[in-house]
């Protein structure tokens with residue numbers, strides 16, 4: 074116990090200050106003339122899911138590679154559980170699990186052999202390896218296929234095995250680079266459920282995704298990255314609230330009618346409508362009232378819409394508002410040209 078009167082007491086007695094699980098400060102990365110990351114800052118609290126969201130080429134994998142000690146930053150600083158990813162790379166490696174964007178398991182080994190191999194490589198105590206592999210195969214619904222070579226697995230099974238592989242050493246911090254790209258909705262839901270369970274057990278998860286819904290469903294905080302820069306850092310709910318909670322989409326039949334409808338509404342609403350082909354899109358904080366106003370204005374102008382849809386705003390709408398363009402549709406991993 075310190076004598077009173079000392080300087081700079083930063084925590085109340087007996088209450089350790091909560092340390093960030095991941096902290097990134099002014100992190101930059103150049104690849105030749107390409108500036109892949111431009112002074113990125115964020116912090117992740119322990120036991121949370123943190124989402125790194127952005128389109129192709131935004132810099133998501135580069136962040137993960139730096140945090141998992143695969144790449145060195147060009148400038149700036151990053152820590153995992155208080156350990157510098159460059160100076161203490163060896164310590165960091167023992168604290169993390171990584172399921173990369175492209176499968177890291179050996180296709181010629183069985184699922185079980187892959188997990189046991191990773192147990193040995195990560196120096197899990199010998200007696201723990203077999204039960205750990207068996208438990209993970211069970212948990213990831215791979216027990217029936219456990220003794221088949223991985224090359225006979227479906228894409229979804231490989232993806233699950235990949236995440237299982239990252240969990241073999243029971244890491245307190247887990248990095249998942251686009252964990253559900255290429256999965257069908259059922260497998261995606263199953264993996265989301267697993268991620269929630271892991272976090273319930275105290276694991277910190279940083280995941281990257283191009284699926285706005287995924288970040289929305291899992292992450293308590295989301296950083297949106299575009300061209301190496303952070304363009305938003307907030308909770309999914311706050312991001313959505315920024316542009317109004319309701320999106321009204323009107324199908325006008327053809328682009329000319331849509332343009333006339335936009336002109337008829339111009340200046341009559343809080344926000345100018347957005348035209349996309351034959352469709353008009355409006356956002357509003359008070360869904361139904363705005364909808365009645367809009368329909369009334371259009372009816373007066375002889376421009377009754379062909380279709381009307383009212384929905385909650387998605388993170389995709391947020392992305393559009395932040396960058397001026399929608400996110401690209403997620404790439405088919407089998408067709409991805411940038412695989413190593």
Ligand SMILES: Nc1ncnc2c1ncn2[C@@H]1O[C@H](COP(=O)(O)OP(=O)(O)OP(=O)(O)O)[C@@H](O)[C@H]1O
Nearest residue numbers: 104107109127128129130131132133134135136174
């Ligand atoms: N080893 C490398 N050499 C040269 N350029 C690179 C290298 N790795 C990444 N880049 C470039 O850095 C930028 C960010 O790439 P990164 O892989 O981090 O994007 P991403 O957000 O993960 O994209 P995706 O959604 O397609 O996986 C891109 O312009 C990419 O071409």
Ligand SMILES: [Mg+2]
Nearest residue numbers: 133134135174
């Ligand atoms: Mg990537």
